[in-house]
Amino acid sequence: MEGESLKTGEGSRERAQFLQTLRDQLARGTPANLAHPLPALEGKPPAVVYAVGADDLIATFTSAATELGVLVRPVSRSAIGEVLDEALELAGVGPVAVTNEPETAGLPELLRSRGREVLGADADPQAVAAACLGITGAVAGIARSGTVIVDSGRSGSRLVSLLPPVHLAFLNTPAIVADQGTFLRALDTASLPSNLVLITGPSRSGDIELVLTVGVHGPGKLMVALLV
Amino acid sequence: MKTKYRRKVALFVTCVVDALSPKTGVAVVRTLRRRGIQVVFPQDQGCCGQPAWNAGFAQEAALVARPTLLALKRALDQGAEAVVCPAGSCATMCRVFWPEMFEVAGLHAEAALARRVGASVLEYSELVEGLPIVPLVPDGRRVALHKSCHMLRELGLEGQAAFLAQRAGCRLVEWPGDDRCCGFGGTFSVKLPELSVAMADEKLRELDENPPDLILGCDTSCLVQLSARSQARGRPLAAVHLAEVLDRAELAAEREGRDG
């Protein structure tokens, strides 16, 4: 039992049988619901409209993220050391994992100058898990939900933003869009990375009596540096 | 006393009201007459079929609903502008489910009829909200208003009953679970009786600390479920239909008018 793949070639017999069953069923004609008729929709679904405007993207992003417990810090390129120091203070002692993205350029040197061991995105998982802080760039941000988006192709890593207890993401403010629809609908299906993750706040769970706890498996602390 | 009626409406009194609370039907007629409405009562009406429909017996439901459908149709053909129904779930049955019920039962001509007739069926508070104001003596009692599921969700009727009750001088009390199901649900109430009772209990418990003078609603099935359970748990509460509250307040004004 191989399953279909590039090796086995497309259009297996299993697929044909599976889909034929579906086609045969649908061909019977789904009865209409007379009490609550199913509406029809032609063309692209209309854009989702939100109750409140998001004209000032940076302000909207900052307020949405802050409400979720994210630490948002506007910073100019020349002053990233300050944000770095705050993150290091928050994270405590230990190595720091950093990805190699445009937004994180120059950080490894700054970290080493502060006496920190620096791990690249290609460090092995055990090492990344032992880091106290993971630093990445962000390919985009979503203002309304305070979301930062990490691209595995660009960052080279899924784990740097996931294993350490603190995640610091550097986001260029021009990369902030108003809402998720703006981001999602613009995605080019032909050039998607293998892993794109929309991160909205620190890791959380309500599984114990619905009491909110953070840092369940992912980072319990998320910091976003807004590069102006 | 000869009254000049400006409009005519047919009454679909429903089997529940007829069997368990005919005084509700009486109150409906009197309150409508005071508002200048002539009420006609199609004699051949019976049940809307809902009990069997909800239990999954569409054929039986359609057979029972058919005479009611035809009786209401005749009334509409003879000049009634609408049908008024003092039970939210029955009004829902006619308006929302009748076409499907008759189709499923293979009665296609009746289904077509039902689309027209069903659309003309108005629930009581829905009709009265838009009618002229009538003199009344304010009720003054504290009432807990129960929002029956079918009329609330299927017909979208929410504010009308509260508006009318408050205008009649009732003081509506806070009831956190006022829009939660009372637990009747037709045969559900006897197939899963413990669960049905538990659902009623949760609503009634919310009224224990500061009991109202009565429970108010627009659907006799819900009112019977709540009052019967309140009795059995030792904290009896009367559950009264909106029409009866309006009628009582308006009757008091009529008496005052005569005596005064």
Added chain:
Amino acid sequence: MADFTLERASLRERTTTALADVALRGNLRRATDRFAHMRAAGLSQLANPEALRATARALRGRTLARLPDLLDQFADQLIARGAHVHWASDEESAREYVAEVARGHGVRKVVKSKSMASEEIALNHHLEGLGIEVIETDLGEWIIQLARETPSHILAPAIHKNRRQIAEVLSRVAGGDLSEIPSELTAFARQKLRGEFLDADMGISGVNFGVAASGSLVLVTNEGNGRLVTSMPKVHVAVMGMERLVADFAELDVMLALLARSATGQALSVYTSIITGPRRPGEADGPDELHVVILDNGRSSVLGTEFQEILHCIRCGACLNVCPVYRQVGGHAYGWVYSGPIGAVLTPLLVRSQAAKELSGASSLCGACWKACPVGIPLQDLLLALRRRDSTKKWSEQAAWRLWAWLWSSPSGFRWSLSLIRALAQLGPKAPLYRFPALSRWSRGRGVPAVPAKGFRDWWRENR
């Protein structure tokens, strides 16, 4: 099916058992009130939630109507990105494929993130039978796995347990007493499971949405275990119900705008992952192999029928949180993987047993589920249709309704029988009338209403 109670006790027995559990009912009341409140807050962020729900309903309908073509496209895209696709027509096929993949890689340990489809096919049990250790990593799922229980809620599987009960379960694993404080229990879970992630050979996840246009898998999670399960082990197996497709990212936008808001009130869940193929050259982590198991297991039998709309479900759990029945009895009373209103409809469609047929009766048809559903599924219509489907088998009930219809399908029969009931009722509460089984069940918890001696027509005659 060993752990589920569907076949072991009747619906009435399961509900009365649940009703006797006062602690459970308190937990349920608090939890469902919280969820419902959060949902309302989340939806208020949308300008027109009702319009969006209608759009979502239409989109799901359109996609289901095109499901075969979209699955075709989805699979082509997956294969082009280097993933493997298995078409599982039934649960055996799905289980066997996953077992094959595990065997082929010498898998000893599997970490799992939440997947109701995998519970539906009893995948864990099958793999454990082959000597493979399977560890649930979603906090709630891990707790009930350790407690050897089944989930009681789609979103919060351990909602029926309070902190003391959870501390007891986790203390056994810790080999010592843990405090009851949720944050400390969570910290223990994080540390304990972290070791498992690092150690595991295979990760198994569910799929919230498959995007046909790109072959992407979308995972909607909050804890981070979903990301770890799909990033760390060398092999990632995703089990997807075949109906969980969206055509493209525009459709995904609509679904995501509603999903987290309907479930927990969040604008987006903490982690929305869009996975397109396995790891690429130059990436430091990610699975070398990605396998997607597309599961039918009875879903196709629902297509082309009046029940098709149940396949629109996006598993948000909102219907559970507003259901007045669920509120009283919780998820276990529904007897199977899926509980609440969605379970009452889906179970009888996927499980062909007598016991499953009872589930359509676990509802008072109040319609609250329909109003809460982000994709507008008229669950009350589907429950009614199920009752119609199964009613003809109940011959004694059918006989009763036939008699009722015979009496009430003529105006004279209606009037005559009401007169008879009135006359019998006047004999008092001890009358034979009240010994009817239905009436005796009514009266056990409620007084029998008095039937007035005169009906409406009597008044009308004097007052027309």
